[in-house]
Amino acid sequence: MNQDRANAVRDLVTRVYALAQAGDFDAIRPLFSPDFAFVEADDLAIGGTYAGFDGYLAIWSEIARRWTAVSSRLIDLTVSDRGAVGIMELDVVSAADGQSYHLEIAEQFEVAEDLTIKRIKPFYFNTKLANQSLAI
Template identity: 25%
Template sequence: METVKASYAAILDRGDLEGFLSFFAEDGALVEADSLPYGGRFVGADAIRGALIKMMESFSAFSFKPDVYATADEWVIAYGTFEVTVRSNGKQVSFPLAEATHVVDGRIKLINPVYGDTAAILEALK
């Protein structure tokens, strides 16, 4: 859980993309819903960086505020509220989000967000 919370602090509290990436294993992966403009499976720091930059280009602000953390073996589940503001039109979207993170030896092997409402993001991006 320490690794997940520290990685969130890097990207969400400090806006430190490189600090966030430093928590990933060399073959770490980020999976985003295929329906989103930044969707897909991204493996390795360069691919993850590119996906996150594309996401950040879509939004002028984004946040994830976990209310609950749960752990099981090498997995951490964070559940809370995801909020974004669309850069092109100022529309705001907020909905539940769960992120399943697989951590091995203190390094992130996988982050897989489970969005409460991807359709809301797509509608806001119009």
């Protein structure tokens, strides 16, 4: 493994997390590759592949429609010279029922050769609970 590149991957993914949490999508745009995809599991209420930066904005819009509040914490980040996996905890409030939900997810980041994010793929520990929180 190329340690310098792994460190650059860590910096990139950490920056994306910080910018997403701040809602600074304009600053995120150049960090994504032209063929970027956000891939949600098909069995989720928001399942599917969201292509390009417009797809990234679309998934955030859909999440904002389904969750009235979101608090996230990055628990751990494991990196290589090809990508990263972030372990996160989310506390969300469902727009449908007003209930609070605690969700645990892992997000796989695939990083392109030019150090841009090519793919983000979340994995929810409890998809039943995730779907319940995402219901409309």
